[in-house]
Structure formats: structure tokens, C-alpha cells
Amino acid sequence: MARFIRNFAEKAPALVSAAVTYLKPRLATFWYYAKVELVPPTPAEIPAASQSVKKIIQSAKTGSFKQLTVKEAVLNSLVTTELRMWFYIGEIISKRGIVGYDV
Amino acid sequence: MVPPVQVSPLIKLGRYSALVLGMAYGAKRYSYLKPRAEEERRVAAEEKKRLDELKRIERELAEGDTILK
Numbered sequence: 001m002a003r004f005i006r007n008f009a010e011k012a013p014a015l016v017s018a019a020v021t022y023l024k025p026r027l028a029t030f031w032y033y034a035k036v037e038l039v040p041p042t043p044a045e046i047p048a049a050s051q052s053v054k055k056i057i058q059s060a061k062t063g064s065f066k067q068l069t070v071k072e073a074v075l076n077s078l079v080t081t082e083l084r085m086w087f088y089i090g091e092i093i094s095k096r097g098i099v100g101y102d103v
Numbered sequence: 104m105v106p107p108v109q110v111s112p113l114i115k116l117g118r119y120s121a122l123v124l125g126m127a128y129g130a131k132r133y134s135y136l137k138p139r140a141e142e143e144r145r146v147a148a149e150e151k152k153r154l155d156e157l158k159r160i161e162r163e164l165a166e167g168d169t170i171l172k
Binding site for chain 2: 029032033035036037039040041045046048049052053079082083084086087088089090091092093094095101103
């Protein structure tokens with residue numbers, strides 16, 4: 001046990017620096033995309049969002065959603081699934097456990 | 104590298120509001136479930152105590168080792 005700790009303490013800095021050099025470029029690409037794609041919406045974008053909602057309601061009223069191609073419909077369902085996943089992630093964060101409530 | 108996609112504002116709004124709603128739902132449900140779980144634990148502990156008492160009496164009767172010998 002003591003030898004394990006000593007070996008670990010000797011090897012840890014090398015492991016940490018190896019992990020850092022592996023992660024740095026990947027974190028850079030993640031940040032490059034996240035800065036544009038994962039940014040929360042600014043208040044200036046709310047009118048555009050309400051316009052999109054009106055368009056969706058319009059297409060539901062006139063029945064023009066039946067003219068969507070299957071590919072578009074699949075993409076829409078993927079977007080909806082991603083929205084549900086964000087909801088579950090919020091729930092996981094607030095209940096501080098991945099599966100089940102820890103009461 | 105592929106340039107990043109401009110996400111539509113509706114999707115962005117939807118994502119972050121879903122996140123906030125999920126956190127609110129989780130917090131509410133947690134505070135709803137917590138007292139019920141404690142009540143259940145209390146009831147289970149009392150039941151266990153009662154059963155242990157009964158088992159003890161039974162054991163003592165079997166050994167013939169009560170005060171009423």
C-alpha cells in the first residue's frame with residue numbers, strides 16, 4: 001500500500017501533464033464551436049424566436065406541416081429529443097444524482 | 104475545420120429554458136419526496152422495533168426464560 005502510494009506520487013505529475021497535453025487542442029476545438037453554438041440566447045433574439053413559434057403554429061393550423069419531407073421531420077424529431085435531454089440534464093443537476101432521488 | 108453552425112434563436116431559447124425548467128422540476132420533486140421518505144423510514148423503524156420485540160418474547164418463551172416462570 002505504501003509502495004503503491006509512493007509509485008503513484010512519483011508518476012502522477014507525468015500523468016497529469018500527459019493528460020493536459022492530450023486535452024488542450026481538443027478543449028480548444030470544443031471552445032471554438034461552443035462559443036458560437038452553445039451560447040445562451042441574448043434578449044435581442046427573443047423576437048426572432050417568437051416569429052419562429054408563430055410560423056410553427058401557422059404550419060400546424062394550415063396543415064402545411066404535412067408537406068415536410070421525411071428528412072426534415074427526422075431532423076425536427078432529433079432537435080426535440082435534444083431539447084428533452086437538456087430538461088433531463090437540468091433535473092439531474094438539481095437532484096444531485098444521476099439515477100433516482102437521494103432522499 | 105467546419106465553421107460553426109448558427110443555431111436558430113428558437114432552439115437556443117428552448118434549450119436553456121428546458122434546462123432551467125428541468126432544474127426547477129428536480130428541486131420541487133426533491134422537496135416533495137424528502138419528507139415522505141423520512142416518514143417511511145420512521146414507520147419502517149417502528150415496525151421493525153415492534154417485530155423485534157415480538158421475536159424477543161417468542162424466543163424467551165421458547166427458552167422458558169421469562170419472569171413468569
